[in-house]
Amino acid sequence: MFQLFLIAFRNLGTHRRRTLLLGGAIAGVTTLLVILMGLSTGMKESMLRSATTLATGHVNVAGFYKVTAGQAAPVVTGYPKIIEQIRQDVPELDYVVQRGRGWAKLVSDTAAMQVGVGGIDVQNEPGFRRVVMVKEGSLDALSRPGTLLIFEKQAKKLGVKVGDTLTIVAPTMRGTSNTVDVTVGAIAANVGMMSDFNVFLHAATLRSLYQLRDDTTGAILVYLKDLSQVPHVQARLRQSLEKAGHILMDNDPRAFWFKFEVVNREGWTGQKLDITNWEDEISFISWTLTALNSLTGVLIFVLLVIIGVGIMNTLWIAIRERTREIGTLRAIGMQRRRVLLMFLFEAMTLGALGTLAGATVGLGVCLGVNAANVTMPDVVAVFIMSDKLNLAVNAGSVIGAMVFITGCTTLISLIPSFLAARLKPVTAMHHIG
Amino acid sequence: MNSGVAQSPIVSISQVTKDYTLGKVVVPALRGVDLQVHPGEFISIAGPSGSGKTTLLNLIGCVDTATAGVVRVAGQDTKQLSERQLTNLRLHTIGFIFQSFNLVSVLSVFQNVEFPLLLQRKLDKVQRRERVMQLLEQVGLAHHAKHRPNELSGGQRQRVAVARALVTRPQLVLADEPTANLDSVTGQNIIDLMKELNQKEGTTFIFSTHDAKVMNHANAVVRLADGKILDRLTPAEATRAMAAGAEAH
Ligand SMILES: Nc1ncnc2c1ncn2[C@@H]1O[C@H](COP(=O)(O)OP(=O)(O)O)[C@@H](O)[C@H]1O
Numbered sequence: 001m002f003q004l005f006l007i008a009f010r011n012l013g014t015h016r017r018r019t020l021l022l023g024g025a026i027a028g029v030t031t032l033l034v035i036l037m038g039l040s041t042g043m044k045e046s047m048l049r050s051a052t053t054l055a056t057g058h059v060n061v062a063g064f065y066k067v068t069a070g071q072a073a074p075v076v077t078g079y080p081k082i083i084e085q086i087r088q089d090v091p092e093l094d095y096v097v098q099r100g101r102g103w104a105k106l107v108s109d110t111a112a113m114q115v116g117v118g119g120i121d122v123q124n125e126p127g128f129r130r131v132v133m134v135k136e137g138s139l140d141a142l143s144r145p146g147t148l149l150i151f152e153k154q155a156k157k158l159g160v161k162v163g164d165t166l167t168i169v170a171p172t173m174r175g176t177s178n179t180v181d182v183t184v185g186a187i188a189a190n191v192g193m194m195s196d197f198n199v200f201l202h203a204a205t206l207r208s209l210y211q212l213r214d215d216t217t218g219a220i221l222v223y224l225k226d227l228s229q230v231p232h233v234q235a236r237l238r239q240s241l242e243k244a245g246h247i248l249m250d251n252d253p254r255a256f257w258f259k260f261e262v263v264n265r266e267g268w269t270g271q272k273l274d275i276t277n278w279e280d281e282i283s284f285i286s287w288t289l290t291a292l293n294s295l296t297g298v299l300i301f302v303l304l305v306i307i308g309v310g311i312m313n314t315l316w317i318a319i320r321e322r323t324r325e326i327g328t329l330r331a332i333g334m335q336r337r338r339v340l341l342m343f344l345f346e347a348m349t350l351g352a353l354g355t356l357a358g359a360t361v362g363l364g365v366c367l368g369v370n371a372a373n374v375t376m377p378d379v380v381a382v383f384i385m386s387d388k389l390n391l392a393v394n395a396g397s398v399i400g401a402m403v404f405i406t407g408c409t410t411l412i413s414l415i416p417s418f419l420a421a422r423l424k425p426v427t428a429m430h431h432i433g
Numbered sequence: 434m435n436s437g438v439a440q441s442p443i444v445s446i447s448q449v450t451k452d453y454t455l456g457k458v459v460v461p462a463l464r465g466v467d468l469q470v471h472p473g474e475f476i477s478i479a480g481p482s483g484s485g486k487t488t489l490l491n492l493i494g495c496v497d498t499a500t501a502g503v504v505r506v507a508g509q510d511t512k513q514l515s516e517r518q519l520t521n522l523r524l525h526t527i528g529f530i531f532q533s534f535n536l537v538s539v540l541s542v543f544q545n546v547e548f549p550l551l552l553q554r555k556l557d558k559v560q561r562r563e564r565v566m567q568l569l570e571q572v573g574l575a576h577h578a579k580h581r582p583n584e585l586s587g588g589q590r591q592r593v594a595v596a597r598a599l600v601t602r603p604q605l606v607l608a609d610e611p612t613a614n615l616d617s618v619t620g621q622n623i624i625d626l627m628k629e630l631n632q633k634e635g636t637t638f639i640f641s642t643h644d645a646k647v648m649n650h651a652n653a654v655v656r657l658a659d660g661k662i663l664d665r666l667t668p669a670e671a672t673r674a675m676a677a678g679a680e681a682h
């Protein structure tokens with residue numbers, strides 16, 4: 001076996017130009033794949049991080065309450081009981097919080113902007129504290145009624161500092177607007193692009209703004225210890241909440257504010273619950289991720305096909321050149337299977353060395369880019385979900401890429417190798433050339 | 434010399450024909466050959482180019498099958514064996530020496546000679562090393578063990594090939610014109626070496642040649658012409674017969 005590897009290895013060394021060309025191509029594709037996967041994973045991480053902090057839990061129990069058929073409010077009534085039930089039914093639970101939801105205009109002396117307002121009970125928000133980095137003021141300020149948290153970009157736009165006063169103007173369903181003056185209690189570092197249109201207000205202040213009862217909230221955000229459990233938990237909650245007498249909306253994997261139109265058109269009144277997951281809530285931006293992944297897939301596929309043709313061709317040449325050697329080895333007693341292995345090893349060794357080199361370069365690029373801390377222009381930042389270019393480096397996916405590409409090169413080489421193994425020793429032995 | 438009449442033959446060929454088909458044309462390469470070779474013999478197959486020497490050796494070497502007739506090697510009818518069994522028969526029973534040496538260019542002399550032992554998987558590393566070095570000693574190339582074939586002369590390469598053919602202690606060694614690519618002195622040396630190993634180890638040799646000087650060393654010369662065996666002579670008779678044949682032209 002070792003000897004077969006040695007032969008494969010040395011043959012690669014003998015045909016240095018050919019090997020470098022093909023190995024280089026394999027390395028190039030690997031590098032590209034590692035970088036693109038890094039970009040995709042980086043985007044996903046950014047998205048997940050910002051989204052699950054600002055807008056959604058891993059699983060959400062939200063819904064709409066309708067006084068009349070055409071007037072839907074995005075609220076959950078009687079939420080304490082639902083939270084109690086979630087604690088019972090979800091052993092995978094990390095923690096659960098409730099947030100008020102609103103859509104309002106934020107007005108300063110110099111500017112105004114439309115934002116989503118989250119009503120937050122900051123004392124009971126462990127995740128929020130972990131992710132939101134306060135630059136000015138403090139999170140604890142938010143435990144005082146009438147206090148608001150905004151993000152750096154918003155602060156700049158509105159021209160406000162901690163301690164300044166802003167007015168929130170919220171349209172109600174009755175067509176009038178309620179207003180409330182709030183104090184900026186904290187200014188936090190931006191968390192991806194989602195922090196551009198989200199602010200957080202003391203929960204009770206939000207309730208009074210919309211004149212909601214104490215046991216009413218916007219959404220219950222459920223955080224799990226393990227993200228892979230999301231589908232199970234989601235399914236289980238649907239069942240158990242339905243059993244507890246709640247009326248559920250049909251599953252609709254979109255963010256909640258896309259649903260007003262549909263909900264308003266339907267004839268029912270009263271409370272319906274809507275169970276979604278984090279992916280649903282950010283689906284309106286995660287298409288960028290899907291697009292990138294599809295693009296990566298197509299690109300890698302095309303490149304692999306080209307490389308596959310190159311490998312087939314090279315092996316054909318190698319087999320032609322070494323026909324007499326194959327015949328000789330078969331004559332002195334090498335079984336067909338070993339001839340097959342000999343050429344497979346050659347393709348595999350080439351693939352392994354090529355991908356190793358490629359992955360090293362790719363990793364280097366990723367780490368370099370991350371270290372350089374490149375700030376992206378706004379247009380790009382919207383697409384990559386972060387103002388910093390973040391190429392996530394994940395050992396598993398890098399090794400996966402290497403194994404995948406090496407596997408492809410080996411697989412494609414099966415065809416010529418198989419034909420080499422089928423050569424009759426007598427014809428091979430007397431082959432001229 | 435032990436002609437081994439009492440022993441059963443290692444090669445037994447009866448009524449063998451071999452046709453090659455080239456498109457629609459059938460080329461008869463062997464036309465009814467009978468031959469018996471006994472253990473320990475040192476036999477030369479002589480004949481002009483195109484007389485069927487290579488074809489005959491290929492059949493004996495189990496790298497090709499006869500169109501008709503029976504080829505028995507080491508007691509086995511080669512027609513009855515599968516590809517896998519034939520390969521095993523070649524690996525364990527037969528050694529090959531080729532006209533153009535056919536060494537693996539990317540392996541060293543040592544590794545080339547060791548290769549059949551690796552395929553056999555009978556000996557461990559230490560035993561293999563001992564066996565390979567012993568053979569390289571015998572062919573006078575112990576100091577060249579680490580060289581690559583392309584660093585050696587033709588004669589040296591053929592010595593490596595001889596060592597590779599004999600390393601597994603095969604019962605039978607086949608050599609198709611082993612001296613054709615060598616000058617006459619070097620060719621003589623190779624034949625001498627083969628003869629020496631034949632006498633020391635009792636290995637059976639069958640080699641083909643069209644060179645009268647080379648066949649002098651054989652126990653017997655089997656003369657082949659147009660795919661048929663003419664006769665089986667002593668070297669002296671063969672030389673005389675060939676000289677007469679040459680005069681007759
Ligand atoms: N692969 C082949 N295809 C067709 N004809 C062949 C082939 N090999 C040998 N022959 C023919 O068979 C005859 C015997 O060839 P060969 O055994 O090579 O003779 P030798 O080795 O004595 O020169 C020749 O006429 C040759 O042309």
Ligand SMILES: [Mg+2]
Pocket residue numbers: 486487488609
């Ligand atoms: Mg010949």
